[in-house]
Amino acid sequence: MTAAIRIACLGLVFDRHAEAMIRRCAPANFELSFAERPEDMTEATLTESDVLLVTAPVTDAMMRRAPRLRFIQKWGTGYEKIDVAAAERHGITVAITAGVNADTIGEHAIALMLATLRRIPLADRALRECRWISGDIRPVGQRLYGKTVGIIGFGNIGRAVARQLRGFDGTVLYYKRGGAVAEELAHGASFATFDELLGRSDLITLHCPGGGANVGMIDRAAIARMKPGATLINVARGDLVVETDLVAALASGRLAGAGLDVFSEEPLRPDSPLRALDNVVLTPHSAGSLMDDVPIMAGHSFDNIAAFLRGEPIRPRDLIVAPAAPRAPSR
Numbered sequence: 001m002t003a004a005i006r007i008a009c010l011g012l013v014f015d016r017h018a019e020a021m022i023r024r025c026a027p028a029n030f031e032l033s034f035a036e037r038p039e040d041m042t043e044a045t046l047t048e049s050d051v052l053l054v055t056a057p058v059t060d061a062m063m064r065r066a067p068r069l070r071f072i073q074k075w076g077t078g079y080e081k082i083d084v085a086a087a088e089r090h091g092i093t094v095a096i097t098a099g100v101n102a103d104t105i106g107e108h109a110i111a112l113m114l115a116t117l118r119r120i121p122l123a124d125r126a127l128r129e130c131r132w133i134s135g136d137i138r139p140v141g142q143r144l145y146g147k148t149v150g151i152i153g154f155g156n157i158g159r160a161v162a163r164q165l166r167g168f169d170g171t172v173l174y175y176k177r178g179g180a181v182a183e184e185l186a187h188g189a190s191f192a193t194f195d196e197l198l199g200r201s202d203l204i205t206l207h208c209p210g211g212g213a214n215v216g217m218i219d220r221a222a223i224a225r226m227k228p229g230a231t232l233i234n235v236a237r238g239d240l241v242v243e244t245d246l247v248a249a250l251a252s253g254r255l256a257g258a259g260l261d262v263f264s265e266e267p268l269r270p271d272s273p274l275r276a277l278d279n280v281v282l283t284p285h286s287a288g289s290l291m292d293d294v295p296i297m298a299g300h301s302f303d304n305i306a307a308f309l310r311g312e313p314i315r316p317r318d319l320i321v322a323p324a325a326p327r328a329p330s331r
Contacts, residue, residue, distance in 0.1 A: 002029040005309065006068070008041060008049040009034045011056035012075055018294050025298035027306060038062060050330070051305055060086035068330040071308050073301045074320075076101065076288060077156070078237065080211045084321050091327035093308060097300045098317040099156035101288040106160030108287035109205050109235045112259025113149075115281045116231055117142040117203075119257075122278050140279075142202075142231075142256070146170050150201030151189065152217070153208025153236065154181060161205060162187040173197050176208070198225040203233060210237025220245040229256040235287040238262040247273045250280060261287045 007030055012022065019034055026032055033049075035041040038056055043065070051071045052058060058072055060083050072082060074096040087094050115121060119137050126133040149165055151158045151174040162172050166188050173192040174184070180191035192200065204226065208214055218232065219242040226232075232255060234241055243264045249255040257279040263272070266285055274280050304314055314322075 004029050004031045005050050005305070006031050006045075006048050007033070007051040007053055007305070008045050010038055010041065010052060010054040010058075011036060012053065018291065021291070021294045022298045025295055026302055030302065030305070053301055053305075054082070057081040058087075059083055060089075063087065063090045063092060070327045070329065071095070071305060072321075073097075073304055075297055075301060078209060079320055080209065080237070082320075087321045088323050091323045091325050092321065093314070093319075093323060093326065094321035095304045095308075095314050095318045096320055097297055097304075098315070100297050100300050101290075101293045102156035102160040103164075104290055104293050105157045105235055105287045106164050108261060108283070109157075109161050109207070109233050109259075110144075110164055112233050112235065112261065112281055112283070113144055113203055113205070113231070116233070116257040116259040116279070117144055119279075121281050140256070144168050144170070144203075147202040148173065148200055150175070150192065150197040150204045152176075152194075152197065152204065152206050154184075154187075154189070155207065157235075158207035159187050159189075161207065162189040173201060177213075195225055198222060199227065201230060202227065203231045205233040206236040206240050208236055208240065210239045215239045216242050218242065218246065220248075223249045223254065226255065228254065231256050232258045233260075234258070235261040238264045238266065243272075243274070247277070250277050255279075257281070259283075261285055 009032055023032055033045050046066050048068060049066055050068050051073060052069060053073045053075060055075045063069060063086050069092055072087060072092055072094045074082060077096050077098055079096055082094060084094055118141050123133060123137055145168050148171040151161055154174040154176040158174060165172050172189040174189045175192055175194050175197045184191060217240050223245060246258060250258055259281040261283045262285055274282060304318055307314055
């Protein structure tokens with residue numbers, strides 16, 4: 001009989017339907033427990049877990065309290081909330097689900113472009129309030145067709161956006177710290193330096209990791225180098241943007257609009273000045289959170305976990321930490 005593998009799932013569940021979908025995707029010997037936050041998980045669950053499947057933070061303290069833990073699987077791509085240095089020290093392997101929901105997030109970025117340019121939320125709100133504002137929208141609305149879009153970060157999601165923009169017959173630029181990529185023409189995009197991209201783009205969309213050198217990359221100085229009336233889209237990480245500088249540029253009209261799915265503080269504060277701006281479209285960090293993706297993401301995650309337990313290699317693009325001295329299985 002195959003031994004049971006205890007997997008603690010942290011932060012994954014949108015609702016009970018999602019939990020049921022995840023459970024249906026799991027191999028028979030995977031015993032799943034669910035908690036919304038680490039503090040909601042019992043000490044016994046953490047102590048007995050072989051694997052963590054997470055969107056929630058994983059700290060050094062949690063790893064020290066989990067003697068059986070050998071593998072952390074991130075649901076999604078961004079892993080900045082996992083203490084990877086601690087995972088290496090404790091001999092814990094860490095993996096992500098690279099590219100699994102790239103098309104979904106790319107769609108959301110384009111939806112924000114359209115909603116922001118066409119002022120769709122403003123028009124919807126006005127109609128619900130019995131106001132007919134077509135004359136107000138006409139002078140400020142813009143089309144996406146034919147525009148120059150600059151993509152900052154050209155990984156799986158950035159490339160998905162480039163592919164999805166083809167139907168709008170515009171120019172697509174991209175910037176990534178490593179320089180040009182060989183397959184750029186296949187994605188319909190051309191490399192530009194950071195400053196060149198800022199200066200040429202009608203819309204700038206962010207698709208790079210947070211943290212490190214990327215923190216605050218869109219600040220007052222960067223905004224000053226953008227085209228007057230440009231639009232900013234961020235479905236990546238809130239710390240990429242200095243929010244106070246963005247608010248000032250939006251309020252003054254230096255930027256025409258912004259579509260934001262991520263923020264410097266989440267949930268977005270009730271007193272955030274972003275809430276008062278009509279030229280901003282806000283969504284609650286939901287770009288990659290669709291029920292359509294749950295079985296795909298779960299299947300990919302469980303494939304990684306099963307491969308690890310069999311001693312097989314993890315997909316190279318998924319592998320984040322491969323400890324030099326892996327923690328031995330508990331007996």
